[in-house]
Amino acid sequence: MRTLTIYKRELGSYFSQPTAYAIIVIFLLLSMGLAFTFGSFIKAGDASLEWPFFFWHPWIFMLLAPAVAMKLWSDEQRNGTIELLGTFPVSTRSAIIGKFLAAATVWLVALACTFPIVVTVNYLGAPDNGVILSGYIGSFLVCCSFVAVTMLVSACTRDQVVCLIVSVFVCFLAVVIGYDPVARALDSFVTPPAAEAAAVTGLWARLALWWHQGVAQVVEVSTSFGVWNHFASLNRGLLRLQDLVWFGSTILVSLLGTSAILSAKRS
Amino acid sequence: MIEVESLTKQFGTKTAVDHLTFSVKKGEVLGFLGPNGAGKSTTMRMITGFFPPTSGDAKVCGISIVDRPAEAKTKIGYLPESAPLYRDMTVLGFLRFCAAIRGLTGSAKKSAVERAIDLCSLASVASQSIDTLSKGYRHRTCLAQALLHDPEVLILDEPTDGLDPNQKHEVRQLIKRLGETKAILFSTHILEEVEAACTRAVIVDRGMIVADGTPAQLLAQSATGSLTDLFRAVTSRDTETA
Numbered sequence: 477m478r479t480l481t482i483y484k485r486e487l488g489s490y491f492s493q494p495t496a497y498a499i500i501v502i503f504l505l506l507s508m509g510l511a512f513t514f515g516s517f518i519k520a521g522d523a524s525l526e527w528p529f530f531f532w533h534p535w536i537f538m539l540l541a542p543a544v545a546m547k548l549w550s551d552e553q554r555n556g557t558i559e560l561l562g563t564f565p566v567s568t569r570s571a572i573i574g575k576f577l578a579a580a581t582v583w584l585v586a587l588a589c590t591f592p593i594v595v596t597v598n599y600l601g602a603p604d605n606g607v608i609l610s611g612y613i614g615s616f617l618v619c620c621s622f623v624a625v626t627m628l629v630s631a632c633t634r635d636q637v638v639c640l641i642v643s644v645f646v647c648f649l650a651v652v653i654g655y656d657p658v659a660r661a662l663d664s665f666v667t668p669p670a671a672e673a674a675a676v677t678g679l680w681a682r683l684a685l686w687w688h689q690g691v692a693q694v695v696e697v698s699t700s701f702g703v704w705n706h707f708a709s710l711n712r713g714l715l716r717l718q719d720l721v722w723f724g725s726t727i728l729v730s731l732l733g734t735s736a737i738l739s740a741k742r743s
Numbered sequence: 744m745i746e747v748e749s750l751t752k753q754f755g756t757k758t759a760v761d762h763l764t765f766s767v768k769k770g771e772v773l774g775f776l777g778p779n780g781a782g783k784s785t786t787m788r789m790i791t792g793f794f795p796p797t798s799g800d801a802k803v804c805g806i807s808i809v810d811r812p813a814e815a816k817t818k819i820g821y822l823p824e825s826a827p828l829y830r831d832m833t834v835l836g837f838l839r840f841c842a843a844i845r846g847l848t849g850s851a852k853k854s855a856v857e858r859a860i861d862l863c864s865l866a867s868v869a870s871q872s873i874d875t876l877s878k879g880y881r882h883r884t885c886l887a888q889a890l891l892h893d894p895e896v897l898i899l900d901e902p903t904d905g906l907d908p909n910q911k912h913e914v915r916q917l918i919k920r921l922g923e924t925k926a927i928l929f930s931t932h933i934l935e936e937v938e939a940a941c942t943r944a945v946i947v948d949r950g951m952i953v954a955d956g957t958p959a960q961l962l963a964q965s966a967t968g969s970l971t972d973l974f975r976a977v978t979s980r981d982t983e984t985a
Contacts, residue, residue, distance in 0.1 A: 481840065481843040481844045484840075485829070485840050488836070489831050489832070555827050555828070555829075555830070556823060557827040557829055558827075559827060560823065560841075560888070562793040563792055563816060563819065563823075564841070564844045564845070565813050565816040565844075566844055742795065743794070
């Protein structure tokens with residue numbers, strides 16, 4: 477009930493100010509612009525949205541999702557309204573969930589506003605609308621994860637600019653680290669040539685091999701922190717449990733972290 | 744109604760509030776005095792449940808803020824220092840939000856908001872955005888928020904700070920009037936306010952109580968019969984090494 481009150485206030489604040497409109501318009505310009513230019517939506521002659529449209533979403537979200545969520549706690553801390561919120565009979569958890577859902581709703585509206593491209597692709601060809609829906613789900617989940625991460629950062633600072641820069645950087649890392657060309661480049665960089673691995677004799681060579689293997693593992697693990705793998709499979713129309721769990725746990729950990737930081741700041 | 748028992752707050756190695764114990768009964772208006780940095784705001788933040796105390800407890804209407812914070816918070820109306828507000832909202836919108844978060848709905852919410860607007864004379868700016876209000880109105884809007892749910896306990900952190908003399912007078916009268924049926928704790932720098940509105944006052948310095956009594960008793964303690972002199976005698980100045 478109180479979560480709903482917080483949610484309504486935050487949503488009202490987004491839409492009574494230019495914030496939500498500006499971000500939705502810029503998102504539409506970017507996503508449509510990229511689809512029709514670099515995405516070669518028309519030229520490819522393919523009735524799908526996977527490459528021309530959804531491919532660009534993580535790149536756009538890494539810039540715009542933090543812009544939506546950066547104020548969530550920074551603003552409260554700067555204006556001192558966090559003191560009001562902290563003395564109202566409402567738990568920090570409800571406030572966090574209410575705020576998160578409000579920011580997510582802004583993105584839901586933004587994504588809903590891209591419906592003309594779905595209509596277009598259906599008019600021009602016969603796409604698999606199930607895959608398109610799955611793409612939208614993937615896109616929304618990436619966005620929610622970035623919103624949650626930004627919220628975590630905003631709990632740490634009262635400065636919105638600092639929050640924006642740090643969150644964009646974190647989201648950027650999450651996008652590029654699992655992005656295929658980058659992952660491949662990293663892979664070739666750390667994997668020793670096969671011949672070298674087969675003929676290991678001396679101690680130094682053995683140590684060097686271990687070092688290589690260690691680094692390769694670190695790279696592999698960090699790649700799995702990237703959004704790309706999980707987003708790509710949803711974008712192809714695969715609704716895998718592991719991806720949903722990944723997005724779900726990223727969001728959950730960020731929200732719990734936000735709660736921990738806010739309580740730690742008071743004591 | 745407010746019972747503060749050995750309340751202590753440490754920030755790192757610095758002790759902001761040091762085993763503070765006092766109580767405020769119903770019908771009492773307790774003035775909370777002290778130099779800047781004496782621990783007044785920190786104490787208030789602990790009583791209202793914003794800061795968890797390092798040790799000790801505060802009970803509001805017999806409910807511990809440490810053990811049952813959600814319940815205790817419903818009994819308190821709180822005006823934080825500097826009167827923070829959501830500036831993107833209108834006065835009415837803000838008060839409705841605060842009423843809703845206090846669990847008021849329907850006609851109860853409507854009448855609570857109307858009453859608070861009336862008490863704080865906000866009718867003329869009710870539909871205005873908070874961003875466009877003068878400081879006096881902002882302060883009163885935040886005060887209205889504290890009165891919405893007709894709480895038994897009011898905690899006001901410098902309620903007259905930054906107001907003009909007319910507004911100060913009005914707020915003091917309001918505090919006095921509300922004090923007849925509630926327990927009020929308010930902090931101030933202005934010593935005349937103690938005589939004007941308080942039934943009792945405590946002076947804190949470095950987190951400890953250094954004087955406690957009715958305004959008349961405090962005046963009697965002073966060698967010169969002036970509260971200012973008493974205040975200067977019992978508190979330390981920030982120019983001294985703490």
